[in-house]
Amino acid sequence: MHQHFLIHKPYGYLSQFIYELKRKKKLLGELYNFPEGTMAIGRLDEDSEGLLLLTTDGMMSEIVRSKKVEKEYYVQVDGIINQEAIEKLMNGVQIGFNGKKYITKKCKAAILNSIPEFGERGKKIRDERHGPTSWLSITINEGKFRQVRKMTSAVGFPTLRLVRVRVGNIFLNDLKAGEVMEVNNFDV
Numbered sequence: 085m086h087q088h089f090l091i092h093k094p095y096g097y098l099s100q101f102i103y104e105l106k107r108k109k110k111l112l113g114e115l116y117n118f119p120e121g122t123m124a125i126g127r128l129d130e131d132s133e134g135l136l137l138l139t140t141d142g143m144m145s146e147i148v149r150s151k152k153v154e155k156e157y158y159v160q161v162d163g164i165i166n167q168e169a170i171e172k173l174m175n176g177v178q179i180g181f182n183g184k185k186y187i188t189k190k191c192k193a194a195i196l197n198s199i200p201e202f203g204e205r206g207k208k209i210r211d212e213r214h215g216p217t218s219w220l221s222i223t224i225n226e227g228k229f230r231q232v233r234k235m236t237s238a239v240g241f242p243t244l245r246l247v248r249v250r251v252g253n254i255f256l257n258d259l260k261a262g263e264v265m266e267v268n269n270f271d272v
Contacts, residue, residue, distance in 0.1 A: 086141035134248035
């Protein structure tokens with residue numbers, strides 16, 4: 085019988101269980117006693133946070149990582165983002181990927197009217213003396229390396245904080261950073 089987990093990956097953790105390089109890194113196995121064979125479905129960068137699905141079922145991993153499943157992120161950016169930048173994001177922007185130029189697929193993007201309540205991040209971003217920030221929602225169906233960060237930079241608003249809030253029909257909801265919840269299955 086396969087096991088499935090939702091985790092709110094905190095800032096500063098790698099989305100993996102083994103790290104073979106010399107520098108000490110925080111790994112998912114430090115947060116919970118996962119069964120042998122558990123794998124993260126997709127990844128969140130060390131400096132990204134939010135919903136991460138884990139499973140012992142390789143087929144489920146393939147389904148969730150497919151382009152049919154939307155991934156939604158709340159993104160805090162440097163500056164007050166405008167509708168023109170949102171339109172560019174929605175229509176696809178040019179980013180670098182694997183040493184080549186790549187145009188992102190069309191996506192959903194919107195300015196958030198209120199600041200999401202995620203609590204303090206493990207490492208302080210900065211304070212308001214450094215200028216204003218704003219939040220937006222970006223929903224994509226692809227997942228190139230550091231894609232959302234590259235997208236916001238491409239329209240002139242570098243990412244300061246990135247939190248995945250949804251994968252398909254599964255939401256982060258009230259999970260706090262570092263919390264793990266076992267579920268019966270993933271209804272994405």
